[in-house]
Amino acid sequence: MKEDGIVVSSMTFKVILDAFIRSGKFDWALEVLDDMEQVGTKLSPYMYNSVLVALIRKNQLGLALSMFYKLVEASGADSICVNELLVAFRKAGMRLEFKRVFEKFREKGFEFDTRGYNICIHAFGCWGDLHTSLMLYNEMRDRGPGSAVKPDLCTYNSLIRVLCAVGKVNDALAVWEELKESGHEPDDFSYRTIIQGCCKSYRMDDAIRNFNEMQYNGFRPDTVVCNSLLDGLFKVRKLKEACELFEKMVNDGVRASCWTYNVLIDGLFKNGRAVAAYTLFCDLKKKGQYVDAITYSIVILNLCREDQIDRALELVEEMEARGFVVDLLTITTLLIGLYKQGSWNSSERLMKHVRNGNMVLNVLRWRAEMEASMRGSQDKRKDFTPMFPSKGNLSEIMSLINRSPLDPGPDREFASDVGETKHDEKNLWSTSPYMDQLANQIKCNNHFHQTFSVSRGQRVQEKGVESFDIDMVNTYLSIFLAKGNLSVACKLFEKFTDMGIDPVNYTYNSMMTSFVKKGYFNEVWGVLHMMGEKLCPTDIATYNIIIQGLGKMGRADLASAILDQLNKQGGYLDIVMYNTLLNALGKDGRLEEANRLFEQMRSSGINPDIVTFNILIQVHSKAGRVKEAYKFLKMMLDAGISPNYVTDTTLDFLDKEIEKLRYEKASIKLNNIDGSI
DNA sequence: TTAGGGTTAG
Numbered sequence: 001m002k003e004d005g006i007v008v009s010s011m012t013f014k015v016i017l018d019a020f021i022r023s024g025k026f027d028w029a030l031e032v033l034d035d036m037e038q039v040g041t042k043l044s045p046y047m048y049n050s051v052l053v054a055l056i057r058k059n060q061l062g063l064a065l066s067m068f069y070k071l072v073e074a075s076g077a078d079s080i081c082v083n084e085l086l087v088a089f090r091k092a093g094m095r096l097e098f099k100r101v102f103e104k105f106r107e108k109g110f111e112f113d114t115r116g117y118n119i120c121i122h123a124f125g126c127w128g129d130l131h132t133s134l135m136l137y138n139e140m141r142d143r144g145p146g147s148a149v150k151p152d153l154c155t156y157n158s159l160i161r162v163l164c165a166v167g168k169v170n171d172a173l174a175v176w177e178e179l180k181e182s183g184h185e186p187d188d189f190s191y192r193t194i195i196q197g198c199c200k201s202y203r204m205d206d207a208i209r210n211f212n213e214m215q216y217n218g219f220r221p222d223t224v225v226c227n228s229l230l231d232g233l234f235k236v237r238k239l240k241e242a243c244e245l246f247e248k249m250v251n252d253g254v255r256a257s258c259w260t261y262n263v264l265i266d267g268l269f270k271n272g273r274a275v276a277a278y279t280l281f282c283d284l285k286k287k288g289q290y291v292d293a294i295t296y297s298i299v300i301l302n303l304c305r306e307d308q309i310d311r312a313l314e315l316v317e318e319m320e321a322r323g324f325v326v327d328l329l330t331i332t333t334l335l336i337g338l339y340k341q342g343s344w345n346s347s348e349r350l351m352k353h354v355r356n357g358n359m360v361l362n363v364l365r366w367r368a369e370m371e372a373s374m375r376g377s378q379d380k381r382k383d384f385t386p387m388f389p390s391k392g393n394l395s396e397i398m399s400l401i402n403r404s405p406l407d408p409g410p411d412r413e414f415a416s417d418v419g420e421t422k423h424d425e426k427n428l429w430s431t432s433p434y435m436d437q438l439a440n441q442i443k444c445n446n447h448f449h450q451t452f453s454v455s456r457g458q459r460v461q462e463k464g465v466e467s468f469d470i471d472m473v474n475t476y477l478s479i480f481l482a483k484g485n486l487s488v489a490c491k492l493f494e495k496f497t498d499m500g501i502d503p504v505n506y507t508y509n510s511m512m513t514s515f516v517k518k519g520y521f522n523e524v525w526g527v528l529h530m531m532g533e534k535l536c537p538t539d540i541a542t543y544n545i546i547i548q549g550l551g552k553m554g555r556a557d558l559a560s561a562i563l564d565q566l567n568k569q570g571g572y573l574d575i576v577m578y579n580t581l582l583n584a585l586g587k588d589g590r591l592e593e594a595n596r597l598f599e600q601m602r603s604s605g606i607n608p609d610i611v612t613f614n615i616l617i618q619v620h621s622k623a624g625r626v627k628e629a630y631k632f633l634k635m636m637l638d639a640g641i642s643p644n645y646v647t648d649t650t651l652d653f654l655d656k657e658i659e660k661l662r663y664e665k666a667s668i669k670l671n672n673i674d675g676s677i
Numbered sequence: 678t679t680a681g682g683g684t685t686a687g
Contacts, residue, residue, distance in 0.1 A: 259680055294681055618687080
């Protein structure tokens with residue numbers, strides 16, 4: 001064009017650019033931009049930003065990113081384009097790119113608008129980064145009352161969400177209450193956020209209260225909110241309430257989805273209603289809808305747990321015949337089930353059943369390579385040294401599993417060293433003094449790092465099975481550990497950490513569980529340290545493992561203290577944690593404490609299940625407290641929980657105890673009679 | 678924006 005001496009106006013360029021982008025010819029569009037650069041034609045910053053937004057909308061994120069950098073360097077980026085770009089990266093789960101854009105934008109001295117702040121607070125919140133979310137909230141407030149940037153309903157919704165995600169549900173509820181008083185009208189999204197937060201942390205009373213309030217305020221609950229509530233109710237073992245909610249859903253015309261039925265089926269299995277769960281599954285199949293690969297996976301898992309491997313394998317064939325993909329998770333479940341059953345040729349057996357042999361083949365090939373590379377692995381030295389050096393104290397353990405300076409220690413008054421924020425003139429217009437207090441705490445804790453994650457560690461991520469990645473490591477760890485083959489698991493663990501593959505908390509938890517089972521407490525300590533160094537978040541399972549370990553070491557007192565600490569932060573105590581600690585206390589002869597914990601568990605809204613009752617009946621029987629054991633047996637039957645095979649052994653023991661007592665009683669009577677004669 | 682994996686009892 002230049003050679004021809006024709007001057008192309010910037011308007012022409014714009015028209016051509018527009019046309020190319022609209023028709024998806026992005027390479028051509030970029031060529032046009034290059035040409036423009038060469039001939040020295042400049043678009044207005046506004047035009048560049050529109051091009052950028054168009055690229056984002058067409059999901060050309062790579063191109064958009066490079067163009068964004070150019071714009072930023074030329075000081076021409078505006079808040080609309082940066083917001084669009086950030087939203088796109090968050091939705092695509094591109095955390096690294098998100099952070100880069102976020103940092104670049106600020107580095108160059110640009111300022112976010114309210115929406116920009118909200119997008120960032122929300123995104124960092126989604127990734128469990130409470131620190132950054134609070135930091136941004138501080139910034140927003142510090143702009144002062146005169147600024148156009150100020151926290152709005154979206155800001156608070158996002159903050160409540162992140163508080164829930166890191167297990168600070170008490171704080172989230174406090175902010176939520178203030179918010180309602182502040183003149184903000186909670187919207188559909190607010191209710192959804194707080195209800196889901198409560199459900200995820202098993203605060204079902206709070207969840208239901210807000211669910212009712214939501215309806216009272218004219219918001220119609222949808223399938224997703226109901227699914228969350230259903231799931232929560234089943235997880236706290238409130239079977240009756242869950243069934244009632246499902247009925248209500250049907251009556252109110254809330255559409256039940258496949259997801260709903262999956263929650264129902266799994267919930268019925270978990271609440272000791274295997275027959276009902278299986279019947280529902282069969283009925284749904286007959287109807288030909290509401291069944292997907294996850295449904296099959298749920299039923300297969302539960303069949304494996306009940307040692308019904310053959311039926312599980314039949315279902316694998318059935319699901320394939322219906323066109324559902326058997327995923328890595330299901331295959332792992334089956335392999336573990338087969339190994340536990342002692343079927344050493346299990347992989348071959350599984351091959352026969354899984355039509356899509358590619359995945360099983362991959363798994364087998366991977367294992368062969370792995371095992372070949374691990375020949376000559378040595379046994380781990382037995383190690384019964386205490387898990388916590390220096391006899392272990394609470395602060396030492398807490399510093400490892402919960403390195404969160406946000407939690408004031410017992411000696412530190414809440415936000416005391418920050419001063420009272422309520423009367424700070426700058427904050428007069430703020431709608432949540434409580435939120436301000438939380439946020440101010442991070443100002444004096446710059447190195448704060450959140451390590452507790454409410455979302456559980458993932459075994460299977462999205463990468464697939466082609467490479468030596470953490471998914472395969474987790475899968476194989478599970479299998480080796482299920483076989484009780486700790487030395488192979490250890491070797492595998494060492495090997496992949498040497499290779500620089502980052503474990504996830506699932507991996508660490510699996511390893512620690514096995515170490516605790518074998519009494520290798522020193523190793524547990526080592527793994528915990530490793531987690532800390534890698535800044536890998538602990539989750540509820542990590543806590544449960546620590547409590548189990550402490551119980552085995554005879555330190556039920558410490559275990560108890562950890563639970564108190566967690567309780568203070570607002571809960572997220574699950575039934576496994578309560579059961580584990582009940583068992584530890586019982587075995588340690590602390591029966592009164594165990595009884596108190598049982599009451600605490602119930603008052604916190606978690607119903608006891610078959611495991612809870614088996615533990616209580618057992619520890620009381622073993623302590624010769626026959627009456628109490630009976631009391632719990634009766635309570636269990638009254639709650640509609642049927643005894644299982646574990647209960648049977650315990651009851652046999654209880655019978656003998658009763659016999660013993662009768663004998664003693666009779667002897668005493670006989671002695672008395674003898675004496676009186 | 679919700680569901681399945683592992684962690685609890687003998």
